[in-house]
Amino acid sequence: MAIANKNLFLAKLSGSIGNQMTVRVRRENTVLGKKVGAYSLPPNEQQSAVRDRFSMAAGYAQSILADAAKKALYQAAADSSKVGASAYNLALKDAFDAPEIKEVQTTKYKGNIGDPLSIDVRDVVDAASVVVSIVKADGTLVETGNAVKQRKWRWQYTATAANDAVAGSIINVVATDLADNETIVDFEA
Structure with a gap:
């Protein structure tokens, strides 16, 4: 294998030359290597x-x-x-790639109606939807609903039901992207 930088004849060239070598561009470097044939083993x-x-x-x-x-x-x-x-x-x-849920800010959630949860979701373009569920420590579902996009990567969910047992509650977040990939993450309230 050889690497050719700033070569006038090979700049931005890729492909095979005869049955002897293959030229590829990797990370702005032109790489020359032996021509690789077809794989002879079946895929695992x-x-x-x-x-x-x-x-x-x-x-x-x-x-x-x-x-x-x-x-x-x-x-x-x-x-x-x-x-x-x-x-x-x-x-x-x-x-x-599925969306990545970076963080859920729960500091303003006190279990009251109207309390906000701020969610940071990263994806190639943006998440298509973010669904939030709040579950008490005993497993009782408090509420489920859609978060609203605030700006790029930032979503907000506003509580619609009172939660009298915030300690130990779980905030379940499901982020779905345009390609229907899902990421599910649980956070403690």
Whole structure:
């Protein structure tokens, strides 16, 4: 393997040259290597699972290109990214990665109607929905409802039922992205 930086003849070149070498660009470096042939062994269970996920993600990304409204969301995110990604690339990544629930701010939740819960949810574009459930320590469901998006990555849920036993209560948050990936996290109130 050889790495060629700032080579006039190989800049931004990728592909195979005859049956001898393959040229790839990795992290702004042009990499020359021996041509790799087809794999001779059948994929193992883990490899098959990854291939299936990739196939599903590629199908999702193709469907995004056919939907003008969703494509515009991904294109806007691609245009603001610093990595030069396309709408297809971000849709593919979104299909692979579930949203990440970074934090739930429970300091203002005292068990009263109208108390806010602030939730930080990160995703490739943005979460499609955030559902909050509050459960007492004894397992009794207090309430469930949708959080409202406040700004990028920040969602807010406003309590609609009184909770007389806040200590030990669990705040369950379910974040779903545009690709229908779900993340479920429990936080203590």
